[in-house]
Amino acid sequence: MPFFKDRNCYLKNYNLSLTDKIKGFNYKLLFLVCLAVFISIGTLYSAANGEWHRWADKQFIRFLLSLGALVFASMINLRLWMKYAYVIYGGSFLLLIGVMVFGHVGMGAQRWLNLGFMNLQPSELMKIALVLALARYFHGTTLSEIRSIRGIIPPVLMMVCPVALILEQPDLGTGLMLVFCSAAIFFLVGVQIWKFALVGLAGVVSVPILWTFLHDYQKKRVLTFLNPENDPLGSGYHIMQSKITLGSGGLFGKGFIQSTQSRLEFIPEKQTDFIFTLIAEEFGFLGATALILLFFIIILYCFYVGMISNNYFGKILATGLGINFALYVFINIGMVTGLLPVVGVPLPLVSYGGTAMLTLFFGFGLVQSVYINKEMVIGRNGSIDDE
Amino acid sequence: MSAPWKYEKDRVFIKRLIVLLLVFFLLIIVLITRVFYLQILQGDRYRLLADKNRTSVRLTLPSRGNIFDRNGVKLAENKKNFQAVLIKEEALNVQKSLENFEKIIVLDEDEKARIQKEIKRKRPYMAIRIKDGLSFEEAAKLHLNAPDLTGIQIEEDLIRHYPLKDVNAHLIGYVSLMNDKDLEENPDDPLADLPGYRIGRTGLENSFEEVLKGIPGFKKKEVNAYGRSVRVLEEAVSQKGESLNLTIDSRLQEVALTALGKESGSAIVMDVNTGEILAMVSSPSYDTNIFTMPVPVKVWRSLIDNEKRPLQNKALTGTYSPGSIFKLVVALAGLEHKIIHPNKKVYCGGKVTIGNHDFHCWKRSGHGMVDLEQALMHSCDVYFYELAQQIGAEKITNMAKRLGFGVPVNIGIKGEREGLVPTPEWKKKRFKDDWRTGDTVNLSIGQGFLGTTPMQLVYMTAQIANGGKKIKPHVIKGEGVDTPASLGFKKEHLNLIKRGMNKVVNHEKGTAYRSRINVNGEKMAGKTASTQVRRITKKEREKGIIKQEDLPWKYRDHGMFAAFAPVQNPRFAIVVMIEHGGGGSSSAAPVAAKILTETLKLYPKNN
Structure with a gap:
């Protein structure tokens, strides 16, 4: 039973003043997140061979915009987020359908929606919307409901529908991230282990069937992942060069803007998905490890916020967003180090790209909101009356 | 205030969150380990690969x-x-x-x-x-x-x-x-x-x-x-x-090529004391400049289809029966083994019958009684048929090998042929047949299995001319030996053979008398050879042998001439080989005479 500093937390109209909110802000987490972005901007400056106007300046403007989104998300009452969780989810889902119809085809996949001033990737929005929706759903369910078959069907559908659309785009990376993120949330809320085992078993059995649904380039990527040296000039080239870039960094690295591999364009997506190799090449094992630890501390912070939240919606929201962030880290670094197939997942906060940063900052804004409202108690349906 | 469902739910959440945290921690460890493996354990290898990548x-x-x-x-x-x-x-x-x-x-x-x-x-x-x-x-x-x-x-x-x-x-x-x-x-x-x-x-x-x-x-x-x-x-x-x-004199090259004219053949001039090759030409020749650019197919075909094989270096890679020139080798073998006595005479009646096979002298009426010098001068076959049987194949082939036959002379140009010195063992292996007296008789006049290149012939001629010194033939300046070792022949034996060769050219009954030269008193000595490229049947022999000029080109005899000059203190050896030229005395000897004349003019005595 947590000790509540604020006795008003039980009130239906519990509302913090703007000053309280600013005071309650977790500045340490904000600092860590911004630190990651500064590393990103420095790395992009280096990736452009000491050139501001290629990527770094744009990334900085996006950072400012994203910071706005973070503050905005954190200042909104957590109750309001819960109230509109399904609406946001529904909206994101409609955008996903929209992308199928009007989407912009880029890199052989239909992922963007051109809004005029920016390209929107609804699948990125869905990463947050799904966590919001699941948090809202599990907030209102009892443990026995969660453990019943009937109770688990709605959240599974919440996950499966957008995943199906995203795989259709096709975007294997984002699809897998949504599945893993949801699975982790299901685990946290108490879904029995045997159900995971059952689904896992079914998954293994259906691999040959799923294989036939994969696009040729996806099949190739998986095969290449299994044996990259087999085809060093074809699709194995990326993985080989990625490992060379990383490995050649050694303990201390080649130094800032001293990269040879990235500068000479052996890494084709050095500013986006493969940016970790550039950092590892220039700052060596020490730099790479420091960055990984920074990511881990950010993950820990999200979990900490979830842990201390007094309401279940906030718990699931903060940890869910932390899991989402962690998945970015694991998949991206696993991919560039050759542990996982190349599925096109960026390094969070560091890779060049607008939507991912914006949504991540938005997510951290939500985590801040959970933190600010950590003492708020929310009833099953969003009020304290109906308990 | 709070309902019990909440506590249980929170308890499960905290428990599972800790498990998840552990899993994430493990994954972080995996990533760091992987980076450690790539950067530290495999770092050197990847650094090398990165360097290979970036430099060209x-x-x-x-x-x-x-x-x-x-x-x-x-x-x-x-x-x-x-x-x-x-x-x-x-x-x-x-x-x-x-x-x-x-x-x-x-x-x-x-x-x-x-x-x-x-x-x-x-x-x-x-x-x-x-x-x-x-x-x-x-x-x-x-x-x-x-x-x-x-x-x-x-x-x-x-x-x-x-x-x-x-x-x-x-x-x-x-x-x-x-x-x-x-x-x-x-x-x-x-x-x-x-x-x-x-x-x-x-x-x-x-x-x-x-x-x-x-x-x-x-x-x-x-x-x-x-x-x-x-x-x-x-x-x-x-x-x-x-x-x-090079040791080559391009003026002599031109002289030699001109002297050979349209014939298919080769000519080599060698300094008998140093082994320097002054000229080595093969005819017909071609302009080598055409090959520096891609050769038009038509030009290439005309070179390939020419029956005189202009692309072949016949001086080094043409293998022929040496014919009568080989009699020099047989004579030396006979002398060294004391089977031939200089004054001993042999009767030539035009043919010798061994077993049930007749071996003819080139002169049907025979030469009568001949000694060694006369036998060389007339190129009498019967003299050598008789003596070869006494000497035996082994001593002849050993002498041939001693004079450089059977292995490449190795003047420094790749692709030189080694020719063939047949031995009883070789025949057994090659034909599964015993060596017969007939084989020895054929060998004695340089016919049969024997194969020699013009380079080997000039090498032998030079070593007889220089008094039995083992020189090293070469085309690159300075590759010779300063003080050649002796081959161990008796001077008087070599002089006897040289006298015979002198008579071939300078005696009015010699086979090459018409090609004799005299450059400021310097003359040449030599030996002719005409080798058959087809067998003359008994029937044909009875009907009367067809004249060379009446045969199609490719059935005519090869003509060869090996010579040295001057007769006293020889300086140069020469071999001229003319494929299907008819006889050695009529085709090859005049060419050799022209070339040697120019050589003696270009390199007069005491110079």
């Missing part, structure tokens, strides 16, 4: 060493060459540029096909050779039309040139461009991909490739993933190949 070494062609004759006349040099190359990435429209190029300079179909192939194969920044050997005027014309020829550049480089054209064709050989087969065989030769890289194919150009080709320079450049160079890291200029100084 481009070689620059060295210029080939020159070849000079003994008097410093250039036999092979490098000439300025204008070539048009195409760099794809600099062309607005590759095919359009080529079309415009063809309006100025005609390309044949083969060349067009090759260019299209290279356009597909080579990277966009690499030069593709369009046309070599452009004249200055053509190059200037292309310069004027440069705006229509985007991507096409005129490059100036050096090309092999043989000023004397066909005079030294077989000796010097030629260089030519790399073909598809070469590229397949030398996938790692970094020079192979450079336009204008030529390698020696035949003769000295081929045998001394490593000496002549020089050391390529290089530019070590940093390149990006597309192979485009970013900056030069290191540079070294190429070094010209070493020159070759």
